[in-house]
Amino acid sequence: MSPSQASELQTGLDEAEALRAAGQHEQAGRRLHQLAVRFPGNAEIRFRLGQIAANRGDLDGCRTELEQAVESDAENPAYLVRLGNVCERLGDAQSARAAYERAIAIDSKQVAACIRLVEIYLAAGEQLAAVDMAQRIVLVQGPVAPMLSDTRLPPALRRSLQRIRNLLRDKYQQLIDETRSYIDSKYEPGEVSNLHRALDHLGSPAPTGQPLHRPEFLYYPGLDNQPWFDTGDWTWLQPLHDNWREIRDEFLDLPRDSSAFAPYIVQTDSAQTLQGTDFSTLAGSRDWSAYHLNKAGWLEDKCARVPRTAAIVKQMPLATARGYMPEVFFSVLAPGTEIIPHYGQTNIRLTVHLGLIIPEECGIRVADETRHWQEGQILAFDDSFEHAAWNRSEQDRVVLIFEAWHPGLSAAEIDGLQHFFVTRAEWLSRFDDLDLPSGSHA
16 A cells, blocks of 8 residues: 555545544445445454444444454454454354454453453353463453452443452462462471461462561561561572672673663563552663573573573572572663662562672662662662662663572471462463563562
């Protein structure tokens, strides 16, 4: 299509929309039919003719137009979602299901289609499929509870969201029950009593008694809850102290391009945390970039480029849970970059920073206490407290970051936690097509 034809088409579409918005549906339809003769096979024209038919109450006609739109542009999920809506209204659940499933196959984050599929699967008695689709919605859109608090939602949508919430509550209870059976068969009650208490409140904001402490996914009671930790007697950190210059040199030898470093917040869709913090200003930006050695699993090709660093970090008591943690990476904060206050999801781990390149005017606040990195020195903190970081200098700030188990956890408790995350990861592996949010470790 030439630029002049594209302009002609857009002008015609705008004219038809203005007529439709004014309630002049017949005139709008005539204008669109004129365009259909001029531009045969155009999917947008057919889609809008479907809207006109729906405005007239002609659902069969709407369906016909939408099917032609899909035939002309089979890769547009919006057409398929609208076709699914119309098929449902016509009582054809099978065709609606097919349309919604095609839309999700094209774009896995079509939340409206996912919500309707939950209802269709439940009506068909396909409970497991409904649960999986409910989890997909939460992974894409975020927790259901905040959505339910929106009083503007139509009653039917509110009922659907409540069913989704109930499905996931029951699924997580199943995962919890499996973990309870495991730990009770292996350990004495006194060894895992705090783990049972943690599982009682999984996924619910915990009343920690500290206003800047918000582990919203998993709060583990009985631990020493404090923002900062003194690492003076942590002898296992000595290899980092002894070899920090070599670690820094390996970092400096890395190519500073996209083959090595990537934005820490990959894209806008993964910029919203469970707690509602919006990192979209950093989405896709190299102002906050990372070179990952581990991202819930070792990246051996990346490790091979920094062999000494990888060997040292692999000796650390990393907080390891399948599909969830740890993260191990070089974190680069560009000049003039600030990371807004945010929270981690759980207090079972500590975040450890080794300062490598630290210019002036750089700092990190955890809860209400600010500290400053130093080259060759280590900071450790509980990231489920509110924290923020900044680089107000004219040079990059570089730290090595990894996650270690909270020192208050016993071997039995760690074993139980890992069992829970294994069962959870096996289920969540169904959603590997989604680009899930990473952590947020500054």
